[in-house]
Amino acid sequence: MRSVRLFPIALLLVFILLVDFYAFQGLEPLLIKTGRTTKDAIFGIYWGTTGLILISFLFTLRRALKIAKLTTALKNWINALLVNFVTKLVFVLLLFFQDIFRLVASVFRGGIMPARNETVIFIGLALALLIFLAFLHGVTLGKYNYKVHKLDLYFDDLPEAFQDFKLVQISDVHAGSFDNASAVEKGIKLINSQEPDLFVFTGDLVNNQSEEILPWIGKFGRITAKYGKYSVLGNHDYGDYIQWNNHHEKAINLEHLKKYHADMGFELLLDQHALIKKDGQEIALLGVENWGLGFGQRGDIKKALSGVDPNDFKILLSHDPTHWQSIIKDLPVKIHLTLSGHTHGMQFGIEALGIKWSPVKYRYPHWAGLAEHNKRYLYINRGFGFLGFSGRVGIWPEITVITLKRSEP
Numbered sequence: 075m076r077s078v079r080l081f082p083i084a085l086l087l088v089f090i091l092l093v094d095f096y097a098f099q100g101l102e103p104l105l106i107k108t109g110r111t112t113k114d115a116i117f118g119i120y121w122g123t124t125g126l127i128l129i130s131f132l133f134t135l136r137r138a139l140k141i142a143k144l145t146t147a148l149k150n151w152i153n154a155l156l157v158n159f160v161t162k163l164v165f166v167l168l169l170f171f172q173d174i175f176r177l178v179a180s181v182f183r184g185g186i187m188p189a190r191n192e193t194v195i196f197i198g199l200a201l202a203l204l205i206f207l208a209f210l211h212g213v214t215l216g217k218y219n220y221k222v223h224k225l226d227l228y229f230d231d232l233p234e235a236f237q238d239f240k241l242v243q244i245s246d247v248h249a250g251s252f253d254n255a256s257a258v259e260k261g262i263k264l265i266n267s268q269e270p271d272l273f274v275f276t277g278d279l280v281n282n283q284s285e286e287i288l289p290w291i292g293k294f295g296r297i298t299a300k301y302g303k304y305s306v307l308g309n310h311d312y313g314d315y316i317q318w319n320n321h322h323e324k325a326i327n328l329e330h331l332k333k334y335h336a337d338m339g340f341e342l343l344l345d346q347h348a349l350i351k352k353d354g355q356e357i358a359l360l361g362v363e364n365w366g367l368g369f370g371q372r373g374d375i376k377k378a379l380s381g382v383d384p385n386d387f388k389i390l391l392s393h394d395p396t397h398w399q400s401i402i403k404d405l406p407v408k409i410h411l412t413l414s415g416h417t418h419g420m421q422f423g424i425e426a427l428g429i430k431w432s433p434v435k436y437r438y439p440h441w442a443g444l445a446e447h448n449k450r451y452l453y454i455n456r457g458f459g460f461l462g463f464s465g466r467v468g469i470w471p472e473i474t475v476i477t478l479k480r481s482e483p
Contacts, residue, residue, distance in 0.1 A: 083135075087128065090159050094124050096393060097162040100169040100198070103190050127154045148254055149310060149464050153213045156463060161206040168198035181274040207355065212421075212465035213442040218257035220264055220458075221470045225444065227451060228481040229410055234385055235353035236478050242270035243395070243474040245415025246278040246308065250286030251464060255293075261458065261471070262293055268475050269274035272350060273299035275340060276415045277308025277393030277407050281461060282316045284331035294377075295338040305340040306361040308393040308416060309369040310461075343391060345377040357387040360409070365401075366394025366416065373397065390414065393456050395440055411451045411476075417441045419469035432469055442469070 098120055105113050134148040151377040168399070172194050180187040218464055242265060252258055280286040287294075297303060318324040335342040343361020350357050360382070361374030373392060380389065388409045390402060402412050419425075419442045423432025434441045445452040456472035 080169075090155070091124075092127075093159065093166050094121075096166045096169065100165065100190070100195065103192055104197060110210075123418050124158065127151065127158055131155050138187060140303065144250070149251075149253065153464050157206065157209040157213065159235075160209060161202045163199040163268050165202040165206045167265055168194060173437065203352065208467050209465065212467035213463075216470065217421075217460045218254060218261065218395060218468040219275075219470045220261045220473055222264065222268065222473045222475060223443070223456075224477070225453075225476045226477045226479050227411065228479050229449075230481045231410075232478055232480045233352075233355035234480065235355040235356060235385065236357055236387070237480050239352070239478045240269065240271045241274060241389070241413075241474075241476040241478065242268050242272070243274050243276060243413050243453070243455050243476065244458040244472070245276040245413075245455040246459055246461070247275070247287075247290075248278055248281050248310070248457075248459035248461045250281040250283070251460050252290065252456060253464070255289075258290065258310070259293055261473070262297060265297055265473055268473065270299040270475075272301045272359075273297055273303040274359075274391055274413060275303070275305040276391050276413050276455060277306050278310045278415065278457075278459075278461075279308070279331065279335070281306075281310055284313075284327050284334060287331070287334050291334060291337050301352065302348070303338075303340050304348060304359055304361060304391065305335050305342050306391045306393055307342070307344070307363055309364045311368060312364070312370070315368065343378070345374045347378050347380075347382055357389065358382045359389050359391070361391040362397070364393050365397040367396040369394055369416075376402065384408075395438060395445075398445075398452040400477065403450050403452070409450060411453070413453050413455070413474075415457055417454060417457045418461065421457075421460055421463055421466045421469055423467075423469045424440055425468060 078456065101116075105116060108116070131148075131151040131154075134145060134151050138145045138148045169190070172190060176187050176190070246263065286400055311328070313324050313327050318327070332342055341348065343359070345362050347358050347360045350359055360375070360378040362375055362378050365371045365373030365375075375390075378390070384407050388407075388411075390412045392402065392407045392414055394416045398412045398414065402409055417434050417438050420432045420434035421433070424430070430442075432441060440452060440454060442454050442456050445454070453474060455474050455478065456469055458471050458473070460466060460471070
C-alpha cells in the first residue's frame with residue numbers, strides 16, 4: 075500500500091452509489107404496496123447498510139494509507155463493498171434491460187411508458203439473493219476450499235524409470251492475502267497427502283513485498299517430495315506494482331524473496347534447469363523468470379535449455395501461460411509439458427455440469443486445466459491463494475496432481 079490513486083477510487087464509489095439509487099428506485103413498485111412504516115424501515119435498512127459499508131471502507135482506507143499497509147479490516151470492508159455492489163448490479167442489469175424494453179414500447183404507446191413488471195422484479199431479487207449467497211460463501215469458506223485436480227499424461231518418450239512419476243503443482247500463493255492459518259495448514263496437509271515424487275511451485279509467492287511470506291515459511295517448508303521441491307517467480311514477485319523509495323530497495327526486496335524460497339526448501343530456477351534422476355535415467359526440469367504478454371518478459375528459455383540434451387524429456391515451469399501460447403508450443407526443441415498459473419481463473423466462474431466459464435477467458439484462450447498442441451502440453455493451475463477479491467466463487471483453489479505415464483506401444 076505504498077501508492078494508491080484516489081481519483082479512480084472516488085469514481086468507483088460514485089458509480090456504486092448510482093447503482094444503489096437505480097436498484098432502490100427499481101423496488102418502488104413493491105414498496106408502494108407496503109405501509110409507510112414498512113417502507114421507511116426498508117429505506118433505513120437499505121441506505122443504512124450502504125452508508126455503513128462506504129463510511130467504514132473510507133475510514134479503514136484512510137488508516138491503511140497512514141501506516142502504508144493493507145490491513146485486515148480494509149480487506150474485510152473491500153469484501154463487503156464488493157459483495158454489496160455485485161449483488162445490486164445483478165438486479166440493476168435485469169432492470170436496465172426491462173427499462174430498454176419499456177422505452178421501446180413507449181414509442182408505440184404515444185410516449186407513455188408501461189410500468190415495470192413485478193414478476194421481473196421478483197426474478198431479479200431472487201438472482202441477486204443467489205449471487206449474494208455465492209459471494210458470501212466465496213469470501214468466508216470458498217477461498218480456502220482446496221480441490222485436488224488429478225490427471226494422467228501419456229508420452230511416447232518418457233523414460234521408463236519415470237513411469238507413474240507423480241508431480242504435484244501449486245501456483246499463486248499470494249501470501250499477503252492469507253488471513254486464516256489453520257485453513258492454509260489444511261491445504262498444505264492436503265499437498266503432502268498426495269505423496270508427491272516432485273513438488274513444483276509456479277510463481278507469485280507474494281502480492282508485492284517479500285516480507286508477506288515470513289509468517290508462512292515454516293508451514294510451506296513442511297511440504298515434502300521424494301525428488302525435491304522447485305519453484306519459479308511470477309509477475310507479482312518482482313515488486314513492480316508498488317512504489318519503492320529507490321531501485322536499491324526494490325532489488326533488496328527481490329533478493330530477500332529468493333532467500334525465502336530457499337528457506338522453504340524450494341530450489342528457485344531462474345532461467346535454469348535441474349536434472350531429476352531416477353534409477354539411472356533422468357528428465358530435465360526447466361524454470362524461467364516471468365514471461366507474459368503485458369506482464370514483463372524477463373524469462374529466457376534459451377538460457378534454461380543451455381546444457382540440456384535436446385532428446386531429454388523436458389518439463390518447464392513458467393508462470394504465465396501466454397509464454398507457452400506465444401513461444402514454447404512451437405519451439406524447435408520439444409518441451410513436453412509446461413506448468414503455469416497466473417490467471418487464478420479470475421477467482422470467479424462456473425465449473426459444473428459440463429460448463430467451464432470464467433470472464434478471464436476473454437483475456438486468456440487457455441485459463442485453467444490442460445491444453446495441447448502437437449503433443450506438447452500446457453497445464454494451468456487455478457492458484458492456491460487469492461488476490462484483490464478476497465474470495466473465490468465457483469473457481470476453487472487448486473492442488474494439481476499429474477502422473478506421468480508411458481504411452482502404450
